[in-house]
Amino acid sequence: MASTPHxxxxxxxxxxxxxxxAKAWTQDPDIIAPHLTEWRDKYFGQTPILLTPGTxxxxxxxxxxxxxxxxxxxxQGGNTGLVGGQTPQGEVLLSLKRMTRVRDVNPIANAMTxxxxxxxxxxxxxxxxxxxKFPLTLSSQGSCTVGGVLSxxxxxxxxxxxxxxxxxxFGVEAVLPDGQIFNGLTSLRKDNTGYDLSRMxxxxxxxxxxxxAATLKLFPKPSYIARVMMGIASVEDAVALLTRLSGPSLxxxxxxxxxxxxxxxxxxxxxxxxxxxxxPWYVLTDFEVATAEAxxxxxxxxxxxxxxxxxxxxxxxxxxxxxxxxxxxxREHMSAGQKxxxxxxxxxxxVPINHIPEFFAKADAAVQSIVPGCRPVGFGHFGxxxxxxxxxxxxxxxxxxxxxxxxxRWDDISEAVFDIxxxxxxxxSAEHGIGIMKRDTLATRADPVKMALLRRVKTAMDPDGxxxxxxxx
Amino acid sequence: MASTPHxxxxxxxxxxxxxxxAKAWTQDPDIIAPHLTEWRDKYFGQTPILLTPGTxxxxxxxxxxxxxxxxxxxxQGGNTGLVGGQTPQGEVLLSLKRMTRVRDVNPIANAMTxxxxxxxxxxxxxxxxxxxKFPLTLSSQGSCTVGGVLSxxxxxxxxxxxxxxxxxxFGVEAVLPDGQIFNGLTSLRKDNTGYDLSRMxxxxxxxxxxxxAATLKLFPKPSYIARVMMGIASVEDAVALLTRLSGPSLxxxxxxxxxxxxxxxxxxxxxxxxxxxxxPWYVLTDFEVATAEAxxxxxxxxxxxxxxxxxxxxxxxxxxxxxxxxxxxxREHMSAGQKxxxxxxxxxxxVPINHIPEFFAKADAAVQSIVPGCRPVGFGHFGxxxxxxxxxxxxxxxxxxxxxxxxxRWDDISEAVFDIxxxxxxxxSAEHGIGIMKRDTLATRADPVKMALLRRVKTAMDPDGxxxxxxxx
Numbered sequence: 054m055a056s057t058p059h060x061x062x063x064x065x066x067x068x069x070x071x072x073x074x075a076k077a078w079t080q081d082p083d084i085i086a087p088h089l090t091e092w093r094d095k096y097f098g099q100t101p102i103l104l105t106p107g108t109x110x111x112x113x114x115x116x117x118x119x120x121x122x123x124x125x126x127x128x129q130g131g132n133t134g135l136v137g138g139q140t141p142q143g144e145v146l147l148s149l150k151r152m153t154r155v156r157d158v159n160p161i162a163n164a165m166t167x168x169x170x171x172x173x174x175x176x177x178x179x180x181x182x183x184x185x186k187f188p189l190t191l192s193s194q195g196s197c198t199v200g201g202v203l204s205x206x207x208x209x210x211x212x213x214x215x216x217x218x219x220x221x222x223f224g225v226e227a228v229l230p231d232g233q234i235f236n237g238l239t240s241l242r243k244d245n246t247g248y249d250l251s252r253m254x255x256x257x258x259x260x261x262x263x264x265x266a267a268t269l270k271l272f273p274k275p276s277y278i279a280r281v282m283m284g285i286a287s288v289e290d291a292v293a294l295l296t297r298l299s300g301p302s303l304x305x306x307x308x309x310x311x312x313x314x315x316x317x318x319x320x321x322x323x324x325x326x327x328x329x330x331x332x333p334w335y336v337l338t339d340f341e342v343a344t345a346e347a348x349x350x351x352x353x354x355x356x357x358x359x360x361x362x363x364x365x366x367x368x369x370x371x372x373x374x375x376x377x378x379x380x381x382x383x384r385e386h387m388s389a390g391q392k393x394x395x396x397x398x399x400x401x402x403x404v405p406i407n408h409i410p411e412f413f414a415k416a417d418a419a420v421q422s423i424v425p426g427c428r429p430v431g432f433g434h435f436g437x438x439x440x441x442x443x444x445x446x447x448x449x450x451x452x453x454x455x456x457x458x459x460x461x462r463w464d465d466i467s468e469a470v471f472d473i474x475x476x477x478x479x480x481x482s483a484e485h486g487i488g489i490m491k492r493d494t495l496a497t498r499a500d501p502v503k504m505a506l507l508r509r510v511k512t513a514m515d516p517d518g519x520x521x522x523x524x525x526x
Numbered sequence: 527m528a529s530t531p532h533x534x535x536x537x538x539x540x541x542x543x544x545x546x547x548a549k550a551w552t553q554d555p556d557i558i559a560p561h562l563t564e565w566r567d568k569y570f571g572q573t574p575i576l577l578t579p580g581t582x583x584x585x586x587x588x589x590x591x592x593x594x595x596x597x598x599x600x601x602q603g604g605n606t607g608l609v610g611g612q613t614p615q616g617e618v619l620l621s622l623k624r625m626t627r628v629r630d631v632n633p634i635a636n637a638m639t640x641x642x643x644x645x646x647x648x649x650x651x652x653x654x655x656x657x658x659k660f661p662l663t664l665s666s667q668g669s670c671t672v673g674g675v676l677s678x679x680x681x682x683x684x685x686x687x688x689x690x691x692x693x694x695x696f697g698v699e700a701v702l703p704d705g706q707i708f709n710g711l712t713s714l715r716k717d718n719t720g721y722d723l724s725r726m727x728x729x730x731x732x733x734x735x736x737x738x739a740a741t742l743k744l745f746p747k748p749s750y751i752a753r754v755m756m757g758i759a760s761v762e763d764a765v766a767l768l769t770r771l772s773g774p775s776l777x778x779x780x781x782x783x784x785x786x787x788x789x790x791x792x793x794x795x796x797x798x799x800x801x802x803x804x805x806p807w808y809v810l811t812d813f814e815v816a817t818a819e820a821x822x823x824x825x826x827x828x829x830x831x832x833x834x835x836x837x838x839x840x841x842x843x844x845x846x847x848x849x850x851x852x853x854x855x856x857r858e859h860m861s862a863g864q865k866x867x868x869x870x871x872x873x874x875x876x877v878p879i880n881h882i883p884e885f886f887a888k889a890d891a892a893v894q895s896i897v898p899g900c901r902p903v904g905f906g907h908f909g910x911x912x913x914x915x916x917x918x919x920x921x922x923x924x925x926x927x928x929x930x931x932x933x934x935r936w937d938d939i940s941e942a943v944f945d946i947x948x949x950x951x952x953x954x955s956a957e958h959g960i961g962i963m964k965r966d967t968l969a970t971r972a973d974p975v976k977m978a979l980l981r982r983v984k985t986a987m988d989p990d991g992x993x994x995x996x997x998x999x
Contacts, residue, residue: 161769161880162911208716217716220693233975241876242910243681243690244953245729246960246968247980247998252725256718273773296634300746301814341774343824351816403714407634437715438635480717487719495719502706507720513986525720 061101065122069102069145072114076151077106088146091132091139096489098140100127104147109226109234109265112147116263116519117232119145125522128259130201131172133193135401136488138205138258138524149200152265155179163271164223164240169200169264176269185271188215188304192385200264206256208484210384213436214304214341215272217484219255223268227254230262230515238268253510258486259521261514275341278304279348280371281356282380284332285364289410291334291435294364298338298355305339306436307384312445313430317383317390324383327369327376336435337384387432387441394428394445396456398463400470404479406438412477419469420444424462439483442470471498487525495525534574538595542575542618545587549624550579561619564605564612569962571613573600577620582699582707582738585620589736589992590705592618598995601732603674604645606666608874609961611678611731611997622673625738628652636744637696637713642673642737649742658744661688661777665858673737679729681957683857686909687777687814688745690957696741697724703735703988711741726983731959732994734987748814751777752821753844754829755853757805758837762883764807764908767837771811771828778812779909780857785918786903790856790863797856800842800849809908810857860905860914867901867918869929871936873943877952879911885950892942893917897935912956915943944971960998968998 060066061080070078079085080102089098106112119126127141129148149170156166160183167176173194180187188211191197197207203225208217215221224237237251254264285291291308298306314335318326342348352370359365371377391397404412417429426447433441444466446452446459471481475498487495496504504526511518511526533539534553543551552558553575562571579585592599600614602621622643629639633656640649646667653660661684664670670680676698681690688694697710710724727737758764764781771779787808791799815821825843832838844850864870877885890902899920906914917939919925919932944954948971960968969977977999984991984999 159878159880161765162878163772206718208718212715216693219722220689229975229979235975235979236973237976239951239953240878241951241953241956242685243876243907243912243956245679245681245690245955245957246953246964246972247976248730248734248983249692249725249728250976250979250983252722253983255722257721261721273776275774292634299636301748302816303746343775343820347816347820403716405632405635405713407632434716438713439716478712478714480712480714480719482718483714483716484718491719499719500709502702502708503710503720503723506702506708506723509986510721510723510726510983513982 063101065118065124066101068118068122069104069115072118073104073106073111077111078102078104085146088129088132088148089140091134093135096137096140099143100141100146101143102145104145105151106147107151109228112228112263112265113232113234115147116228116230120231120517120519123517123519125519127521128200128204128263130169130198130204131193131196133197134201134205134488135485136490138486138488138521139201142523144522147263149198149265156266158183159240160185160271162240164268165271166238166266166268167199168266169198171199173197173199173202180271183271184274186274187221187269187271189218189221192388199267203255203264203267204257204259205486206484208434208437208439210305210307210434212434212439213306219252221270222251222255223270224251225254225264226266227262227264230517230519235262238266240268256486258488258525260511260525261520276343277345277348279340279342279352280377280380281338281352282327282369283336283338283365284328284367285334285336286366287333288413290364291336292406292409293362294336294359295406295436297359297362297364302340302342302351303338304341305337307337307433308435309335309337309384309387309432310430312394312428313387313390313432314383316393317386320393321386321390324386325379327380328367332366337380391430391443391445394430395452396446396459398444398460398466400442400467401483401485402440402442402470402474402479402481403438403483404440404474404477406435408477408479409435409438409440412440412473412479415473416442416470419473420466423465423469424459427459489523492525536574538591538597539574541591541595542577542588545591546577546579546584550584551575551577558619561602561605561621562613564607566608569610569613571615573614573617573619575618577618578624579620580624582701585701585736585738586705586707588620589701589703593704593990593992596990596992598992600994601673601677601736603642603671603677604666604669606670607674607678607961608958609963611959611961611994615996617995620736622671622738629739631656632713633658633744635713637741638744639711639739639741640672641739642671644672646670646672646675653744656744657747659747660694660742660744662691662694665861672740676728676737676740677730677732678959679957681907681910681912683778683780683907685907685912686779692725692728694743695724695728696743698727698737699739700727700735700737703990703992708735711739713741729959731961731998733984733998734993749816750818750821752813752815752818752825753850753853754811754825755800755842756809756811756838757801757840758807758809759839760806761886763837764809765879765882767809767832768879768909770832770835770837775813775815775824776811777814778810780810780906781908782808782810782857782860782905783903785867785901786860786863786905787856789866790859793866794859794863797859798852800853801840805839810853864903864916864918867903868925869919869932871917871933871939873915873940874956874958875913875915875943875947875952875954876911876956877913877947877950879908881950881952882908882911882913885913885946885952888946889915889943892946893939896938896942897932900932962996965998
């Protein structure tokens with residue numbers, strides 16, 4: 054195993070400083086500071102040195118030295134992770150932020166090769182310039198990076214049509230824990246020459262190596278997107294509606310409960326309710342179609358059917374770019390809106406889509422029995438079964454005073470929710486990953502055969518435990 | 527490493543016979559015989575026993591005994607593999623043919639769980655009954671099995687839209703080399719709880735464990751498929767045309783040269799040329815659309831554009847199911863048609879799509895310089911860069927007499943083609959896999975870092991080398 058954290062002037066740290074260009078490292082606490090906290094203020098870190106290599110060769114040099122000195126490394130992308138996987142506790146911190154180059158865009162092969170430090174937003178812009186689409190969208194896309202979204206297998210709103218990040222990657226370039234460079238960059242859709250090694254790094258949270266670049270899959274741009282927001286009565290109706298709307302054009306199916314929807318439109322500037330009266334639940338859908346006319350025809354037919362089946366109370370089709378963006382904005386602000394509901398205990402889980410109603414029935418009852426009066430705000434990606442099941446503290450005259458006592462129940466509520474998720478065949482981490490936050494939970498709850506395999510892979514790839522050693526396995 | 531092949535009455539074989547139900551094994555040579563040859567008559571095998579377990583538990587029991595006695599195992603699906611991966615040479619032969627159950631079809635989650643011995647055709651029928659589509663289609667679909675297509679990561683005609691088999695799987699159940707059962711069956715689209723272990727078994731050709739069941743991804747059925755066949759002038763025009771036709775509806779882009787097309791329509795019963803005059807190359811495309819009218823409108827617009835650009839000489843839109851099937855039948859019979867051209871040296875390669883013209887220019891020259899007068903028949907999945915680059919023997923008055931001398935140049939021609947493929951960043955095995963046939967080639971040509979990683983994974987998962995030990999790595 055890797056040795057304990059090294060000090061600022063240990064031989065290993067000195068070797069790094071001697072081997073790397075001056076721009077590729079710093080020990081300046083002011084420069085390092087923002088890399089040691091994250092936006093939820095849950096994790097605070099420390100490191101003897103921040104490495105900022107500009108090339109894959111510099112990453113390889115750095116990792117080789119760390120391996121020789123058995124110094125553990127924490128890789129960091131845009132520092133937007135939600136489970137503490139990017140925060141060092143004495144390890145060497147390696148940020149990919151200077152490796153931002155788009156190496157190649159190939160619209161014929163529908164492929165783009167880009168370095169790990171490029172933001173998701175930069176990927177969108179490069180794809181757009183080639184008249185192509187990269188379908189992953191996240192609220193953090195201005196900050197989060199390719200290396201981070203690949204390492205955490207980020208999800209988002211379009212998974213029901215395009216899959217999670219790992220489905221959007223042809224291959225990666227990665228520096229292995231011994232400093233060797235694995236080159237899996239390719240735009241080949243068919244290549245049956247061995248195990249899918251690139252895939253091992255996707256969702257591995259930096260525990261098997263450091264992704265330095267990737268070839269991403271691009272898609273033809275849909276010519277038109279028809280966006281519809283619907284007011285509906287219940288979670289059961291949401292699932293029934295999903296089945297009716299399902300088809301090759303359906304690219305998004307997001308659901309929000311009234312309490313979360315109201316927290317946005319009532320509190321956040323420029324947000325407004327597109328409906329004339331409140332509804333228990335809201336659904337936001339996108340249909341990728343050839344033309345505005347085709348979209349209107351498709352949506353009209355689908356809605357007629359859904360109204361006839363009693364599944365929809367009201368519906369609005371976006372008629373302009375402004376309306377399109379306004380509808381999306383409500384969904385994007387769901388997390389921000391919940392800050393107006395006080396303390397929030399957050400869960401990121403998946404259940405099989407057909408079990409969503411049963412999940413809500415059981416989970417709502419379970420959390421109420423732990424904290425009577427607490428307010429579940431389960432929203433998100435029903436189209437792929439992923440629910441951000443957040444629980445707001447009970448309404449009271451003194452929310453601020455009661456906040457900490459409520460948040461102290463985090464683990465109790467998590468365990469109750471995870472029990473239900475496990476019983477339904479779901480996942481305790483849908484898209485945020487394991488990191489530090491859920492490492493113990495995974496070790497306790499995962500099938501022992503799976504857990505043993507995870508550890509066998511980790512040991513085979515990183516026998517000295519250099520790579521992000523406190524994370525995941 | 528595993529010990530040398532066991533005899534019919536070794537203690538290990540006796541232990542298998544004692545532990546398994548009578549239906550789960552045989553030593554009857556007549557029953558075993560068809561499992562020891564394959565349809566191209568390139569590989570002939572031998573085995574002390576054929577196991578035919580009916581349940582995952584029986585597979586686990588068998589593998590555990592084999593592990594204890596260090597007896598190597600060759601798993602076999604429908605025995606349609608093309609690279610010798612399924613043919614035992616003294617190993618225990620384990621056929622999944624009795625495990626054919628469709629365990630669950632879930633149209634809401636777009637998922638189906640099916641056992642490894644079910645045929646691809648049975649999967650299509652079960653999906654169809656639930657009004658869903660499983661997009662993998664292969665000429666061998668009546669015989670090939672789920673376990674086989676997953677283990678070889680089969681490709682086919684619709685990869686440009688749907689990906690290869692490994693993109694069509696949620697997770698697998700597999701028996702590990704020590705006999706433990708890994709349960710990765712899930713219909714969850716988002717599950718970030720560790721490395722993608724199920725993925726390791728996909729394309730692994732049975733070298734890491736035995737897939738016993740899988741949860742497959744289903745898709746909404748396209749309401750209508752518009753099929754168009756085009757006559758075009760050149761490979762360059764094929765690639766230019768692919769770029770123009772590319773879009774969310776394009777689901778197939780197959781190309782055939784005149785020599786291969788003519789071999790089908792001139793020689794095979796009921797096949798006919800839909801064009802009034804010959805063309806140098808032919809393209810077969812599918813567009814998945816909402817209605818026949820939408821398809822006709824889309825195809826008309828695309829063809830007007832393509833004719834105006836001088837990329838298409840003639841085009842036919844299928845106007846009936848009969849025409850639809852007749853066009854597809856020509857493509858399906860490309861392999862059969864080539865039997866009328868004499869001996870054939872077959873290559874299954876991928877190059878980046880934009881390099882397809884360069885590949886043909888260089889490969890045609892290279893093979894001509896090895897065997898003057900030989901006739902390249904490069905056809906297949908240009909939409910994903912995969913070319914079945916077959917070379918027919920030179921035309922002569924005595925084809926049969928010259929056949930063996932021509933086929934003796936197989937390795938020379940392969941090496942010349944692989945050199946070109948490697949220089950273009952392609953793959954020497956697109957969809958058929960490595961097996962026995964390309965094992966040495968892979969070891970020689972693969973990046974040493976990749977090769978070392980493949981072996982590290984193999985050793986970590988199967989330290990005694992029990993699983994399909996002569997294959998791939």
